[in-house]
Amino acid sequence: MASTDLSTGRTRPARPSIDALGWLRENLFSSWLNTLISLVLLWMIYELVSGLAGFIFHAQGWSAVASNLKLLLTWTYPPDQLWRPQLVFGLLALLLGLSAGVWRGITLVLATGFGALCLIAALLALALPATANQVALQAWQMCLAAAALVLAGYGGSTAARERLRWPVVIAWVLLYPTVILILRGVGGAMPVVGSNLWGGLMLTVLLSASGIVLSFPLGVLLALGRRGNLPVIRWFCVAYIELIRGVPLVTVLYMASLMLPLFLPGGENIDQLVRATVAVTLFSAAYLAEILRGGLQAIPKGQAEAARALGLNMFQTTLLIMLPQALRAVIPVLVSHFISLFKDTSLVVIVGLADLLGAAQGIVGQPQWLGTPGGVWRETFLVIAVIYWALSFTMSRSARQIELELNIGKQ
C-alpha cells in the first residue's frame, strides 16, 4: 500500500535492497582509491587488534596485578583490618541505595551508576585467577555485595519513603566523618591506622571525594563573594581565585606539603594526607567558583527581582532561586571539572602519598619482577588506566543522565 502513489497510480521505486557485499562494494571499494584506502585501514586495524590481543593473552605481567591486587586497592593498609575499607564501601552502597529509593531522580541515576560499576568490577575480579590470592576472591564478593546493598537499600526505602527522608539526610551528613573515623580507627577492636599506611584506589577515591565535597561549599562562597556588593570580600575572592588559578596544582601541593609546616605552629605534625586534601580542596574551590559564577551570570535578572518582589530575603533568593538554576546550567562543566580533579589527584605521588598511581609504581618496582622480560609496567599501568577510565566514564554517563532528568521542565 505504501509503495503506491495514489495520485498517479504508479509504484514508487522500491528501496534499493543492499546485501552485505553490495554495501561493501558501495562504501569501501567504489573506486581504486577507495579500495586502496580501505585495504590500508583494514591492515592497520588488523595489526592493532592482533597486537593488542597478543599482548593481552601472552603478556606475563598480569600475575603482577593479580597477586598485588591488595596493594593496588589499599596499599599498605593492615591486611587484618581490611574489613574497615570494606565496611566503608558497603556503607556507601547502602546509603546510595536508600537515597535512590527515597528521592528517585538524580539519586537513582547515581545509585544505578555505582551499582553497575560494582557489578562490572565483580565480573572482572572473578576473571582473575582466583587462586592467585585471597584478595581477588574477596574483591569480587565485595563488589557483588555492594551491588546487592544498593538494591536492598533501594527496596527497603521505597517502602518507607516518607519516614526515611530525614534519617538518610543525616546519614549523608555524618558519612564523611564516619568514614574517616572507621578508616583511622579509635583503638580497641579498631586500632589506629595512620594515614601513611593508606593508599591505592582507596586513597584516590577518598582524596577526590574529599576534594569535591569540601571544595563545593568553599567554591559557592567564593562565587557569591565575587558577585556580592561588599568590596573587601569581593577583592579577597578575586585575589584568591586569580592566585590559585595562576599556579599549577603541583605548586599548591608543594606549598601545602612543605611550606605549611613552616607557617603553622606544630605544622610538622599535620598529617601528610590532610595537607594534600587541603591543597586539592583549595585548588578545586577556585575553579568551582568560576564555573558557578558563569552559571549565576546566565540567570536572567528577572529571577532575582521576582524572588525579592515576593518578599524572599537575600539568603533565600540565593539558596532557593539562584543556586539551583546556576548549578543546573553548569552541570556539564562541573562534572568535567570533577573528572579532571579525580585524575589530578595522581599528582599527590610527588608529595609522597601512594595513591593508585603511586601503588602502581610501587608494584612495578618490586624486585620479583626484575627477571620478567620488559618488566610488568605495561600491564600494571594499563590496568590503572582502565580503572581511571571506568570511574571517569561512570561519572560522565551519570552526569548525562542527570541532565536528562533535570531537563524535564525546559524546552
Place this chain on the structure above:
Amino acid sequence: MSHPISTEDIIICEHVNKWYGDYHALRDVNLRVKKGEVIVIFGPSGSGKSTFIRTINRLEEHQEGRIIVDGIEMTNDIRNIDTIRRETGMVFQQFNLFPHLTVLENVTLAPIWVRKQTRAESEIRAIELLERVGIKEQARKFPGQLSGGQQQRVAIARALAMSPRILLFDEPTSALDPEMIKEVLDVMRELAGSGITMLCVTHEMGFAREVANRMVFMDKGQVVEEGVPAQIFSEPRQDRTRLFLSQIL
C-alpha cells in the same frame, strides 16, 4: 464599579525623583492611590512608568521624595522593605516564573518561606488560586511546558498567594501573542472587581476604559495628566496626552 473604594490612601508618593547617572528618570512624581482603586498608568516607552511602579516595592530605589505604602515609609531599612514587599504582589512583562520549580512550587514558595505556612495549607490555597486563574490542571507541570498566557496566569496566582493588598502589573500582556492577551486580561478584570488595589502599566486601552478608576499619563519621567477614563479618552486636558492617544487608538 462593583466594589466601594475607601477614602483611605494606601499608596502615597510625594515628589519622587530618580536619576540613572545624569539621566533624570522620574521627575517630581506625585500620586495618591486609595484602597481598592484600579489605576492604569500609560505613556510612551521610556516615559518612566515601569521605573515608577518598581519604586513602589523597591526594585528601583528613589533618591528624593517619599513613598508610603500601607502606612509604612519606604526607607533603606531592610525590614520596612521586606514588610512592604510582603504586602505587594508584582506581575512582570517577562513572567519571571522560576523554571526549576513546578507551577505548584512556584505558587507555594513564598507562602512557605516568607509566611511560614505549612506545605499542606499553602498547597490547598495554591490549588484554589490556580483554579481561579483557570489552570488548576497544570499544577504539576513546569513553566517551560506552558504557553505564555498560561505562564502569566501562574505568575498572577503566585503574586496572589501572599494575599497582597496591592498588585503591581508591569506591562503584563506586552510579551504575549495576541490570542493570549484576552485570557490574562480576563483574570485581571476579575481581580479588579474583587476590591484589591491595582496599579497597571499597560497599553490595553480597552481594559483601561472598562475597569480603571483612574488613568495616569506619564511622559519623560513626569505625570502629565491624570483623570477618570471617560475624561482622559474624550477630552484630555494636555496636548501630549491627546497626541499619544491619537497614535495608539
